[in-house]
Amino acid sequence: MRLLFIKELIMTYDKDKMRETAIKNLGGSEAMYNKYLAKFKDKYVGIADEIVSVMNSGDAEESRRLAHSVKGLAATLGLMPCSDAAFELEKLFKVAIETGFTDELMESILPALENFKEKIEEACK
Template sequence: MSHERPSITPSMESSSRIINRQAALTRLGGSEQLFNDMVGFFREDAPQLSEAARQAVTDQDDAETRRTAHSLKGLAANIEASEVVRLAQQLEDLGRTGQLDEAPAVLHALNRAVADVMTACERSE
């Protein structure tokens, strides 16, 4: 079994802009296993959290919007998925301040970013 890293292909370069693997590995003490675990947690939990955030925004539930956005932000931060972190922070802030009128647009962008990360995770397998 070869331990050489594959050459970077355009799809992998695209994925690296979505997930900063090197920064995540640094954050996780260089542990590939821990990084892979964090990617697995993201893939498992992000779809449910995205749906919970959508429902919270639909219900105009400030606290649940804030909670689900915060959880999604944490999952994304573990793998250095910066666009998801940024948008989840915006949604969390809207929940905290009770300004959910702006939340649907942020949620839409957040869902696209989550989908991009999910695709990047699949490509990196």
């Protein structure tokens, strides 16, 4: 039943329900939620630019790791649009680990990166 609720939550992006679920994930502590949300904003406000820099250096594994870390913490905090965008990037970076940053792959990465940047900016407001 809980899985179904989470799936519905992800599909609708209901901010209040996502926040409520995140607080429950953190033991019901709104103070802890606010603390981790502030840390998320401080740490990840510039993460899209950092990913671009790492990507430009050709380091697909580090690019994947950065996207993965955003994905996990964003999900814990109920920032599902941000988590989903990071997940899409992570999948693309896994391909880049195998193939390198090919022109064809970059055609998929660049729009995913723009979407990710938009979602991170929304989450860090």
